[in-house]
Amino acid sequence: MRQIVLDTETTGLEPTLGHRIIEVAAVELVNRRLTGNHFHRYLNPEREIDEGAQQVHGLTLDFLADKPRFADIVEEFLAFIRDAELIIHNAPFDVGFLNHELALLGLEPLERYCVGVVDTLRMARDMHPGQKNNLDALCKRYGVDNSNRTLHGALLDAELLAEVYLALTRGQDSLMIELNAPAACPDALQAWASDAPLIVLHATEDELAAHEALLAELDKESKGACLWRAASAT
Structure with a gap:
């Protein structure tokens, strides 16, 4: 275009x-x-x-x-x-x-x-x-x-x-960017393909507090229409 x-x-x-x-x-x-x-x-x-x-x-x-x-x-x-x-x-x-x-x-x-x-x-x-x-x-x-x-x-x-x-x-x-992007981490893809155990990193308390503050600001700006907060409440 x-x-x-x-x-x-x-x-x-x-x-x-x-x-x-x-x-x-x-x-x-x-x-x-x-x-x-x-x-x-x-x-x-x-x-x-x-x-x-x-x-x-x-x-x-x-x-x-x-x-x-x-x-x-x-x-x-x-x-x-x-x-x-x-x-x-x-x-x-x-x-x-x-x-x-x-x-x-x-x-x-x-x-x-x-x-x-x-x-x-x-x-x-x-x-x-x-x-x-x-x-x-x-x-x-x-x-x-x-x-x-x-x-x-x-x-x-x-x-x-x-x-x-x-x-x-x-x-x-x-x-489209994701579809066209070259494989930047072949080792990671190989590990995924071989059923390697998934490593989960949990958010820290500070990160959770920062996330909640951001949701509160979005909820305020959107007059209570923050979709993320609504979804997490269900």
């Missing part, structure tokens, strides 16, 4: 107020692996940048003055994302801006060029209700190094989001 992890930076928050895209980036995943192929362009918005937005991404009109316009790169951009599944954090925001840019050029909406859009913000909220689920928080939660992210940047953010997405969905391919 071909997937494209995408991010944009803009002049402001509302395309309906005339705000425009000033940076777009996309990185390619094929069969859940980064290929190294990416698309990245800075764009001249032909309008002022809101001060609040500039504080987020640090891009200025002086820097963007000699950059291409969206119309100049649209064919290349659409060719890069065509027939792929798009992965976007807070997808309605980026899709809204991209559709606005496409509409200004008389082109069809983004959804007509790709096979679907995955919103990782919605996914993270479903998996971690009541917690912070912005990109920085998810990087911290899943051990993704974001130490270079002092400002928002579309290419860096797309690369970080790709790693976060793979962490968020790691369980989806766990069986």
Whole structure:
């Protein structure tokens, strides 16, 4: 499966107020692996940048003055994302801006060029209700190094989001990983095949206490819907 992890930076928050895209980036995943192929362009918005937005991404009109316009790169951009599944954090925001840019050029909406859009913000909220689920928080939660992210940047953010997405969905391919994995411990497999006695390691009191504390936290976050605790009570 071909997937494209995408991010944009803009002049402001509302395309309906005339705000425009000033940076777009996309990185390619094929069969859940980064290929190294990416698309990245800075764009001249032909309008002022809101001060609040500039504080987020640090891009200025002086820097963007000699950059291409969206119309100049649209064919290349659409060719890069065509027939792929798009992965976007807070997808309605980026899709809204991209559709606005496409509409200004008389082109069809983004959804007509790709096979679907995955919103990782919605996914993270479903998996971690009541917690912070912005990109920085998810990087911290899943051990993704974001130490270079002092400002928002579309290419860096797309690369970080790709790693976060793979962490968020790691369980989806766990069986496939096991099926494809080489036999790393042939001696252990031989012992198992020869009916060697099974060694059982029991949890210590500290480990049991830590496990119970984790279940209590999960039960609290899920409002009493912790499946593990419910199963152990039956």
